[in-house]
Amino acid sequence: MFSVSIAREKRNRKVFLVVPPVADVTMPVLAPYLLKAFLVSHGVSCHVWDSSIELFNLLTSPHNLQKKVDSRIDHLDGFRSQLVRSGISLLTEYADRIDSISAGLKLLEFLEGRPVITFDGFGVPDGLSTGNFVSSLEKECEFVKPLITNLIQTRSFQIITSERSPIIGLSICFSTQLVPALALAAFFKEASSDCLVVLGGAYFSSWCYDPIKILCAFDAVDVIVSGPGEYALLSLAVGEKPADLPGVEHSVAGRVYIRWPDDARKIYKKMPDFRDVVWRSYTSGGRVAPYSFRKRCYYGCCKFCSGDQTFADGLITQAEVEQLGLTAQLYDLDAVYIVDAAVTPGVMKHIARALAPKAKWVANARPEVHFLDKRLLSFLADGGCHMLRFGFESGSQRVLDLMRKGTNVKTISDIIRRASHAGIRCHLYIMFGYPGETTEDRDKTIAFLEEHRDAIYSYSISVFQAIPGSGIYLELCERLGVDPSDEAKATSAIYAHIYPTEAQWNEIRKYVRMVPEVLGGSSLGNARCYSGRVFADVLCRGRTQRTRPIVVFESCSIDRQFWHKNFATVYYVCVPGKESGQRNIVAIDLARDTALILSGPAEESRVKDLIRVWGGCCDIQTKDIIEALGYKILMMQESGAETILQHFPTFAEPQCLCLVKSNCTVVAKET
Template sequence: MNIGLVFPPPFDLTQPYLSLPMLASFLRGYGHTVVVRDLNIAFYNHVLSKPYLVRAHQAAVDIARRGNILESDLEWQNLLSRTLTLGPFIANEIDNAKAELRDPIVFFDPKRYARNFRLIHRGCDMLSAVFPTSRITPVSFRMACEPESIADLLKLAKSDKDNPFAAVFTEHFVPDLIGQQLDAVGISVVYSHQIIPALTLARVLKAAAPQLPIIFGGEVFSKMVRLPEVRTTQLFEFVDGIVLDDGRAPLLALCEGAPIDEIPGVVTKNTLKPPSQMPAPLENIDSFGIPDFDDLPMREYLAPPRIMPLLSGKGCQYAQCLFCSESFTKDYAPQSIELVLKAIERLVHDHGATCITFADVDIPPDRLSALADLLLQRRIEVTWSCYARLTRRMDFQLCTKLARAGCRRIHFGFESASQRILKLMRKGTQISVVPDILDACWTAGISPHLFSFVGFPGETREEATLTADFFVAHHQVIGSFNIGAFALLTFAEMYAKAGSFGLESTRTRPPEGDAFDHPYRVRGGMGIDEVKSLATELTQSTYERIIKAGGQFQLYPGNYVCRLGVPPWNSHALAYLSHHGTSFSSVPGRAVELRPGNHEVPIKADFVELESQADGSTLIYNPSNGKLLNLKPRLLSLLECCNGMNTLDEVLECASRDGIASNHAVRALNQAVRQDLVIFLPPNSDDADRLADQGHRITQP
């Protein structure tokens, strides 16, 4: 059989998701033909391009001309306004931004990275501006008004007007899939924000090929279809079957000719017996073999080093946390360490992998130790990141071994600094041991990231503040952290015990197939809006306190705080930590001094001129930091001389003709450098390599 495996957007733009390479390897091992398509990176590469964004800007102009302004949606009005003013600039720069994120030299320049990171986000904002009810980012998608039911999701998936995916899928990706002469298509959905894109793809694919069987798999629909309300909807209008749990056996049966209605572990519209509310026990995952990345477009991902994902085990060995959906499975299936090592060797030797991100929910300390031993014994040179629990066994001896074996980043579920709240969560963490673990990681050369959230039922504002206090007190040994808001998940154990925690759902109608977090209110505690506000407030104040204490950090959207100069995306952060070292920080002052008389280095202004102000100044946009500034006429005139061809001498000569003294011009240019308003263009590749890691300052002779 010829089966297609498809992964829809949105997801990480830096590497492929593992489900498709793992299933492809398994099915090919049985002699079946498998066509793999990562529509996530394909979609973003298509829409984040100059031709598409030029059309998006024109669409925004048309919306403004028609006066179709949603007065009540201030967020969208801001997106539209930004698209109208910055759209042409973003369209012109977007292809170069993607190229630089793939460039093995420029990628590691923190200033260029920050500029390109923001351009990618601003490009996504342009899509949100021309699809007013959609909000799309490089890693997520949501509707301005959140759908409350599967019926809402189906309605949105059938819409062409409000759906940014429909036209792109129909015109560019469905013809390719049809052309592969497939016998069936499997679509993997692992995040709730992929539901609308996945349903949209199924809808347009079924319209083009009505007889083509379409199967959904992945965690989201596996859980959703267990709810009886889902099977009474029109979901199966363009989906023929939904795989429960592990997809290996059902897909293999399908490939070997079994009718969909007769395959165990697949729910169809004809299924009479409701599926078990509990998932099947996890099977040994060794039969997946080594993930097969051969037909994935590795050069298209936005990362220069080969950053590859890998899974060493499914499920969570602990699986006791009340708030987490892993408590639904309560199972753990590790892969043999020997097979994990073979997979690493394959990724390094066949694909040139330099960094590996382990996707396991949690790798226990004994497995980490065994993995490190084999990596060291076989002298495999690769850096990697993983997820682990904060336990006493994560001591300095183990962390040192892990660092020697290439570990550069570990993500920990910290959650809270209140021991009372950790006990209520059933987290199993002793807060007293956490400082020693962080110190062991940092001293060994591993950057720890701490996940946390506020608003667990019963938590007070004072207890939430303890978490912020912890981050401030220990910021010197923390690589990054985030403060999220508690979410009540359908398949977390917490949901079944919601009443005992004083939680009440605030849905306006029955949860028709809800597989997401529930809106709720708390009797005698913080409500959901207060919790979300507190998470943002604490993140901002914690960041400010750390900066005041001398910490060198930066704040990103999503309540994410990380070391200055280290990217927020996980795989990019791993690449930076591997390249620059754990203690890297892009602190101003490590500067190359360029003196008048140097005729080799051109200077280029990097800003967008927006509009003249009443006081004679000019409003400009700085793409490096995303800020708006007012420039006085003489400074604007000076920066206009920095055209990318003039050297410093020529810029100063231009300034002199405008009556600006040389020392004043140098001072102004240094200020512009500090604000990232001008950049230096290296004249040759040797200079490119040298300048990529360094800032620049102009000085008087």
């Protein structure tokens, strides 16, 4: 270990921690800011650059989109040109900035004719993936480089590469960041040949099976660190050579792969240093920050979770919670997302005291009997608790017992009803496919969700994964006779055992699709309610909200798959026709305050173009866009999907739709 005095005496290199695309756009990623706090406390100059959010803002800025339109105007027909120009003029006016970026990304896709970048990753064509891991990475790097070049002209990139011998740490939490991180590493090396590029983060500590192959294939990478990165970066910053660091498992021409000891995590518990955060860049609508007390779940017994059980780090103390309160005051936070796997009810009481009255907060929780206390729930709600995210997993008690969850279905039912009544939003984590789960168990889960849909604000769905180190992983390895240390071979054998045929896998997928069908009308999926996004409606409150229309059009052949993919609620209506007897009408209910009236079947393809650009974004479709396209507008004065047909006037023109309740029949409502 290194003492503070040694570090201060020998330091001679600046450290720049870079968050590569694609990362969270709603709030900062926590890990680099914890690393910065550690390094700064040891006398090392360190700065953090979130290149991911900067790239999103660059690509979707009205100025850059307008330049792209101007360069391609000859290739756009009148409709597309008008649509894009109308959309660009509205990008800065959305109440929720994630919708502004979503709209910009859809415009970019519209202009390019293919997905370019999404919140989940780059639009890499399937054809670039091969059976060879390294070959696939190399091809994908070449594909994303044109997008990454947008970052080269930024002030942050210029500052980093102008520094003498900088250490550049690329913090990779998600697999989607690996390819752009490798592309960025190459650009850093090209611009600053004496820089030292270090790859690390949760991806290499938990998921990456082939770090040595990456090291050997990409010579822009000098060091890959698996495990805690604090002392590895500190060692490099004070002048140690990569080959001299502890834990070196592989070396190639002075470049190394290091597995740092896990117990290094015990050394440091300090507030994150958020001084480099550009808060307005993120999309949550305010100053929202992640925070962590513990890596390890205090329960630590669920068989499907490996947790972080390499050492016991004790329960969260009141002093640590007070440190959270100081962080919120120091950075004037509007909300805090506590990322711990689970927080006890007792600690939540301290959090409510520490953050009240200004900051809202969200935490993960185990549905334990303590949450049945209505006074506790009321205290948490008054103390800023915006949402509790419960590890529900299954509506079958038998499956919960197999998982060794230590929870009870009846208790879960009572907790979410009482929490919802207290004003706390409830998010449920749902899992399908746990070994031993039957169709009857899955039916019980669906039945539970349907029964409690009024109390479930949001949800996320996962399919069982055999996480190396977890109890069920080790149990299955022993049952199948495979070596648990050979993770790639072991997981392959486990999934072949769980899903021996395509039918078993399709069965799980069927139930995954059923959840939004059951909850879609009343609850939000994780795509609309994740990370700092959970606070957006509160932080954006009071701003002008743009509306989304009800789209009504006549079509002889309805493309149901398209409309259901883009909208939550679809009404199928039959209207008597002059010749065929009946005509099909699709009425898609969105905001229930405007309607787009189209003149017949010929309009369907144009509407699809409109929807593909704007349909996936909340509060994006506006009467401004519709009017710009020359369509008729009908303002709806009442809410309620069942009343929409009463408000359509009768048009004299035969090409327009005649929708009067007396001669229309709602055939079916599908969600």
